Amino acid sequence: MASVPISWFLTLSAVLFALGVAGFLFRRNIITVFMSIELMLNAVNLSFVTFAYQFKKVDGHLLALFVMVVAAAEAAVGLAIILTVFKRRPSLDIDDVNSMKN
Amino acid sequence: MDVILFLVFALFAVACAINVVVQRHPITSAISLIGVMASLAVLYLLLGAEFIAAAQVIVYAGAIMVLFVFVIMLLNAGAELRSGRSLMAQALGVPLLAALLGIVAFFVQRLFPRETTTHFGGFTGGGAKEVGRALFTTYLLPFEATSILILIAIVGAIVLAHKELD
Numbered sequence: 001m002a003s004v005p006i007s008w009f010l011t012l013s014a015v016l017f018a019l020g021v022a023g024f025l026f027r028r029n030i031i032t033v034f035m036s037i038e039l040m041l042n043a044v045n046l047s048f049v050t051f052a053y054q055f056k057k058v059d060g061h062l063l064a065l066f067v068m069v070v071a072a073a074e075a076a077v078g079l080a081i082i083l084t085v086f087k088r089r090p091s092l093d094i095d096d097v098n099s100m101k102n
Numbered sequence: 103m104d105v106i107l108f109l110v111f112a113l114f115a116v117a118c119a120i121n122v123v124v125q126r127h128p129i130t131s132a133i134s135l136i137g138v139m140a141s142l143a144v145l146y147l148l149l150g151a152e153f154i155a156a157a158q159v160i161v162y163a164g165a166i167m168v169l170f171v172f173v174i175m176l177l178n179a180g181a182e183l184r185s186g187r188s189l190m191a192q193a194l195g196v197p198l199l200a201a202l203l204g205i206v207a208f209f210v211q212r213l214f215p216r217e218t219t220t221h222f223g224g225f226t227g228g229g230a231k232e233v234g235r236a237l238f239t240t241y242l243l244p245f246e247a248t249s250i251l252i253l254i255a256i257v258g259a260i261v262l263a264h265k266e267l268d
Contacts (some may be wrong), residue, residue, distance in 0.1 A: 003219035005110045007210045012112045014206040023123040027193040029182050031128045053149045053225045058232050061154050068161050069248045073255035075166045079173045080262035
């Protein structure tokens with residue numbers, strides 16, 4: 001039976017995580033930056049589920065579930081913050097939000 | 103069969119993830135991110151994580167991305183006018199990312215040789231029954247903590263979104 005090496009799953013997870021970091025570093029749109037964070041969380045979830053398979057334990061699935069819950073809470077609060085910032089200054093450019101810098 | 107399914111959906115996930123990063127319009131990024139999440143759900147099914155695959159589709163693709171798309175529509179977000187961050191971030195970011203990816207790939211290949219493989223049906227303890235039992239016995243305290251976390255997030259989101267500006 002043809003089977004997939006476990007390192008392929010982990011490498012895919014690393015590639016998705018790196019793409020998330022790239023989006024976080026190089027994009028200016030605050031919503032795209034936020035979606036890159038979600039991409040990184042998804043990549044880590046794939047690692048958790050892969051290790052759950054490797055060790056034949058359900059604990060990794062629970063960790064992935066908790067990551068999903070935290071991601072949902074983070075999305076709700078983060079998007080509310082984006083709405084509040086947008087009400088004050090109508091721009092989505094992340095470099096324009098610098099009032100705490102100086 | 104497993105290899106074909108893995109390759110198809112892994113390549114689809116990577117292509118969608120690249121699309122998330124390079125697209126200038128946020129709504130295109132959001133649709134691509136839904137593609138990443140859907141293909142990851144298929145990979146979870148390959149690894150025997152039935153409950154997590156269902157939760158991935160329902161919670162991530164169903165709830166969180168709807169929230170994102172709703173905010174994009176509400177803010178009437180258009181394409182970025184200027185793209186690219188500071189020169190420093192670009193000059194340092196690309197080599198550091200390449201180094202991170204190389205180190206992770208190296209250690210993954212070292213730790214997990216090609217003999218450790220997965221096949222569909224190799225792990226069947228990921229259904230709703232097993233996950234639920236572990237959730238309400240071993241992980242009862244974290245589960246209760248997440249319920250409080252969600253309550254705090256709801257209250258925080260409402261307070262933030264309703265705040266009157268002075």
